[in-house]
Amino acid sequence: MSSVDLYNTLSRKTETFESIVPDRIGMYVCGPTVYGPPHLGHVRGPIVFDVLRRFFISKGYQIRFVRNITDVGHLVGDADEGEDKLQKQARLEKIEPMEVAQTYADSYNWVMDQMNVIRPSIEPRASGHIIEQIEMISAIIDRGLAYEVNGSVYFDVSAYSKIENYGELSGRVLDDLVAGAGNQSRDLEGQVEKRNAHDFALWKKASPEHIMQWSSPWGKGFPGWHIECSAMSVKYLGEEFDIHGGGMDLLFPHHECEIAQSKAAHNHAPAKYWVHHNMITINGQKMAKSLNNGIQVLQLFSGEHHLLTRGFGADVLRFFVLQAHYRSTLDFSEEALIASEKGLQRLYAAEKLLSGLKVSNSSSLEFSDLKVAIEAALSDDLNTPIAIAQLFELARRINLVNDGKESIDLVNLNMAKELFDHVFHEILGIKAAIEENSGVLDGVVELLIQLRAQAKTEKNYALSDQIRNELKSRGIELMDSKEGTNWKLS
């Protein structure tokens, strides 16, 4: 199998991928904190890593794909000091924290199913791996790289950086972090427990009103945000696995801390390749509560949002995401989404033509160049936009054949079919178009089309236009072509 190049954040270079164990890949992707309905920002990572996974599968690899659910320990910032995000939402809705987690984990997975994202091989939850997290924290303490204060445990970044390079992933320099603070006295005021401002929590003591808490060697508490991914990836993928993925926003501190935790506990880094996808922006602005421009995935499907005039399909969203390279920011707007939708329809239409295409003894067109170009594009740091551009070129050529301007033989026809099946559906994961007209409606519309055709033959255009207009007002659009009249629900 030909090689695949991937950009590794750790080395800041594009590297040729080599799995640790031949033909097998262990892959860990940071999943959502389930305290709210899935929004647009949740969608890109899963789609990108799904395509990467599918691409590797197509190359013959066996993949164990782990994506976690964070249902504990991720705290709300500033105003909600020390309060668990899940717990906060639970109080508002007057239900159990685990009920919140279940509800939003379900809706997250429902959205993933809609977008044809293959479910993870394993989907571990932080709350189900408290013991593993405690064990890992203990190991770090035993190595003298974490300390306990008043029932909480903190990772000792200063001690760690004497033996390892804290900041190797994010490019941050500890000296800068420390020196940059400049006014440490202020930092330490509210942070008496920590030895240094840049230390991070491995375990937090729970206050009595804290609902989500577990027993530990340090008393009742709950795990820090970073340790869950470390503990769960070790459990299911081993101390060293192939690919760790996530959003660029997690690069620091989360992934940096994961590396530090693993090195502190096991003496080596958890993952060989770190892959980070970029963010989605909306109308040139970042998604933010204050800007009131966040869009939930369900709103996108239904169109119930002030930035949308109508709803869009999950396949459109998926295609939209893949039309940009995963390491670039992607600006969302309804206009851009409509452009993707139209383009997608163009590909569907071309694919549909294949079954009725005239096969010649010889070909005036070749498709093998497209196959090669697609393989090369995907192998070059998962360049999906280039691969999609080749599919559009394929569609263009198919249309030329359909118009009788070019010809193809059976070999090329089959290659075109294979490109759609293999690349479009299997790797890019775009679902095949579905005809969802009811048989009854089908018959009724066909009858009206026949009556209208008769009217046209008699040059009774008043009647033929009436039929067309009446149907249109009922959501059925008629389109004449050389071969006859087609219709669709509008």
Added chain:
RNA sequence: GGUCGGAUGGCCGAGCGGCUAGGCACGGGUCUGCAAAACCCUUUACACCGGUUCGAAUCCGGUUCCGACCUCCA
């Protein structure tokens, strides 16, 4: 304020020294009673100022904007 990344035609978005992706919109055409749809063809570009080079959207320096993370905390 710190670290890193980015500024490409009306919009989205590839490219990363020469051969100027792709989609949508616009325009021209085919088809058509008309319309719509579909298909074919096609215009517009590389933030700004210098430099390197035979040649730069691509490399170097500066300027201006933009973003992510950090500067609170977990």
